[in-house]
Amino acid sequence: MTEVEINRLTQLYQTGQLNHDEWQKLEHAIEQGLVDINQITILSKLKDGIQYMGEENTPAATRMKVLEMIENEQAFMNKERIVISKEWVIRTVLAAAAMITGLIIGVVVRPGSAPKQDVALLRSEMVSLKETMLLTLLEKETVTDRLRAVSYSYDLDPGSQTVIEALFATLNEDNNINVRLAAVEALQRYGTESWVRIQLVKSITLQESPLVQVALAECMVALKEKSSIQEFQKLINAEETPEAVKSKLKGCIQQII
């Protein structure tokens, strides 16, 4: 396109005299970078006007809330570090005690089946206790409690069907996106189970949040779950799905196939 033609099109645009074909030509030239929008004086002025639109700061309370949020997260991180180091000490002591006890039993007492049964019973009670805690916390109102519940599932490996079903209920019904995202991550670990993969695929179209949709897409890529493609296609075809999500889903499909 010549400079003369470009000038003619921009002039016609400014005077509102572009016909349909000329409009298309102008758009094409803009797309190709042959016409800079700033060359069109009237639009350039509007752009400048937008730049001049006043800005203001968020209310002081917002800053306070964000700073509080940062402090809470920092405190949570520090607490986790302490808990981890405490856990490490307890585990080490317990492991040493178990080793010594085992040695004593091995040397002094004849090995029998009763202590093994006791340990097994204790372990199963521990698991059951953790399961109960997890299920109770998932019902709590605060997001922090529900996030903690999801993180407990990592201590229950392999997770029982009850735990996995509770995580699915969270993924599909919890009103907080962060809790749902945590549930996706937790459920991905059980992806070797075919019924879990089927439920994850079913969950795709139930999700409305782009973030959760993308998290599920990434989960499907990690699991190489081909049956998810059909569900992704539904989202891609849906008008309300944001363009960025559609593009991500297309990329994921390419990685799965």
Add this chain to the structure above:
Amino acid sequence: MIEETDNELMYQVRSGKLERMSILFDRYQGMLFGFFKGMTQDKELSADLVQNVFYRILKYRNQFQGGQFKSWMFHIARNVHHDQYRKKNKPVHVSVDEYRDLLRDETEADFDLHSKEQIQQLKKAMARLPEDKREILLLSKYQEKNYKEIGEILGCNEGAVKVRVFRALHDLRVLYHQYEKNEIL
């Protein structure tokens, strides 16, 4: 003293120095507030959405893998706004009177009366634009017209962004002139 870049600060946040996020907040809260206010015309909601963006940045700090921090932040901001929009299931729309009240609180330094009126008409026209067009114009403003980065945020190429900006500006031009001729009150 040399100011730390956004990415340097974000990497520090990632490594556990969470307090560094307050600098990023101070740097971008006004910009995000302007973006959300332009999208929702609701100051209180916009303040909440700004807070939500920083919550997600904090929560997903380990997901930041480089690139432009500002683009990553606006990507999150779009998602936050989109989630809010879905929750309400309808676009937030205010009457012109309400919008006038909103305008009253704002400051436009260095403008004479004539220009100030024009800017106010422009704001009203912006508020009547469809959401996607309003969004691309606001992104264009806050991303300092970097069409490549806007394309990354929106998931399209630079050329497509330019055309979308052109169409949005054209619609804005039409609405602005309607206000000028008092065709819309």
